[in-house]
Structure formats: structure tokens, C-alpha cells
Amino acid sequence: MISIWSISAAQTFLHFRRKGGFSIEREPIKATEYGDRIEPVADGVYHIDDAHAQSFYLIEGGERALVIDTGMEARALIPLLCTLTEKPFVLALTHAHPDHMYHADEFETVYLGRADIAAWKGTLRLVTDVLVGMRKLPKKKFLVETYVPVTGRTNIDLGGNVIEALEAPGHTPGSMMYVDHQHRCIFTGDAVGSGMFVLMALPGCLKLSDYRDSLARLLKKLEPIADYRMYGGHLNQERGAGERGEDYYNPVTIEVVRDLYTLCDKLLKKELLPQGKGFLSAKYGKAEIQLRRDQLR
Numbered sequence: 001m002i003s004i005w006s007i008s009a010a011q012t013f014l015h016f017r018r019k020g021g022f023s024i025e026r027e028p029i030k031a032t033e034y035g036d037r038i039e040p041v042a043d044g045v046y047h048i049d050d051a052h053a054q055s056f057y058l059i060e061g062g063e064r065a066l067v068i069d070t071g072m073e074a075r076a077l078i079p080l081l082c083t084l085t086e087k088p089f090v091l092a093l094t095h096a097h098p099d100h101m102y103h104a105d106e107f108e109t110v111y112l113g114r115a116d117i118a119a120w121k122g123t124l125r126l127v128t129d130v131l132v133g134m135r136k137l138p139k140k141k142f143l144v145e146t147y148v149p150v151t152g153r154t155n156i157d158l159g160g161n162v163i164e165a166l167e168a169p170g171h172t173p174g175s176m177m178y179v180d181h182q183h184r185c186i187f188t189g190d191a192v193g194s195g196m197f198v199l200m201a202l203p204g205c206l207k208l209s210d211y212r213d214s215l216a217r218l219l220k221k222l223e224p225i226a227d228y229r230m231y232g233g234h235l236n237q238e239r240g241a242g243e244r245g246e247d248y249y250n251p252v253t254i255e256v257v258r259d260l261y262t263l264c265d266k267l268l269k270k271e272l273l274p275q276g277k278g279f280l281s282a283k284y285g286k287a288e289i290q291l292r293r294d295q296l297r
Ligand SMILES: [Zn+2]
Pocket: 095, 097, 171, 190
């Protein structure tokens, strides 16, 4: 196995894990030699940020461990995950952008929204190739046709904990959220942003009226679980990612999703006009969106 940890950090962490009965709140954030930061957020649930602040998550179930997204780095991912659990991994992707799926080739079982599988050969593969090229990382061949298609009826049974999928198309056609009822968490990817803005300006993002209707359907699913903690695909954006001052704090909540719906609706009705030239942006309440002019329909 590749050595990911500095030895002492690994030993401290494993000691913590194996002792049992530890208080999860007191377990510290660990850093790897590659700049990953691992934060336990509930018993058997981890939030991991890679060196480029791309967030992904691990939920350890009775029989399997679910990895939600992968980040995108030059190192392999599996050795890092093996320091957290001995359970076999399955991977569920929130959507098919490379900063969320770059390490999918390290997994045997990969879940991906059905509409992202369908859109892969059109726009999504192109976006992936461009973004991987911009980061100067090795190009990979993603066997998307072999992935398990996810819809709003998909449940992923980890053994004692069943993870529910929610459809949230917009940022990509097949964007999904994953709900962990046991730990009262929702993993939201980029579907509603991560606390700064939702990016709708990339090729393959839906037009605004489709996104608004998607948010309306999503809100119906979210209302009964409105008190769950939402974890986005770039969690440092909750605090503005170093760009919005020290006091900035706008975690993704159902309020953000409600405001996003209203923002889309007002833009479509021209009650609100977006600012900017190339990429447009608009704000309402806790929500902000970036999009292209041709999506205003
Ligand atoms: Zn994305």
C-alpha cells in the first residue's frame, strides 16, 4: 500500500479508531502528506477535502462503505480510504464532473445519475477532458457505460444503513443528492452550490426553467428532512473559500434551496436582472447563481 499518512499521524488515527468508544467530536482533523484533510463528522462518516478543497465523503455501513465523490488529485485515492475502513468500497457520484469523479477508475462499482450517463458522450466528457487538461493531470478513460444508473428511486444498502438518492438536475442533467437518514446528512454535490453560488454556466448545465422546475420537485423531497445537515461538493465555500471575508458563513440549507427557486423564478419573469457580461450572476436572499445569457429561458 502506498504510504499516504505521515507515520505518526496514521498511528494516532488508527489507535483512535480501534480503541472504540471514543468521542467523535474530539477526534481531530487529520492531514495527509498530499494535503488531504480528513474530518470525522459523525460515527463512521468522514468529510475529506483534497489539496484543492474538493470535498468528498465516506459512510461506513455494516457491510460496505459508500464513498460519495472522489476529488481530483495526482495521487491515488483508495490508499487514503483504506486508512478509514476495512469494508469494501462502492462509489456514488453526485455528477460527472472531473473534480468529483477523477478517481472513479479505482472503483469496481460506480453509481451515477442516469441522465449524466446519457449526457456523457455529448457534453460531459468534453467538459471533463478540458478541466483535467487545465489541471495538467493525466487524462483518464472513464468507463461510464459500465456505471450503475441512479434515479430518484435508487437506494444503496450499506448493511444496516440505506442511502437514498434524490434527483437534482441542473448543474448537470443527472445531478444527484444522497441522503443518509441514519446520520441525518444530505450530500449535495454541486446541485445547489456549496454556500457561495451555484454554477450553471458550464456546457451541459440545464436552461433556467428546467432548473427551477427541478428545484420545485427537490424542495418537496427536502421539506420532511429540512433539519438534516447538508454537505456540498466544495465545503470550504460555506465560509467563502477565502474570498468573502472572515465573517462569511452561508451553509447550504433548505432556505438556500428555497431562495434559489425564487431567484430562478424572478429571473425568468424578469423581476430580477442578472449582472455582468460573459458569465452573468444574480442573487436573492441566501442564493446566488452564475449562468450564461442563453440559459435565461
Ligand atoms: Zn460540478
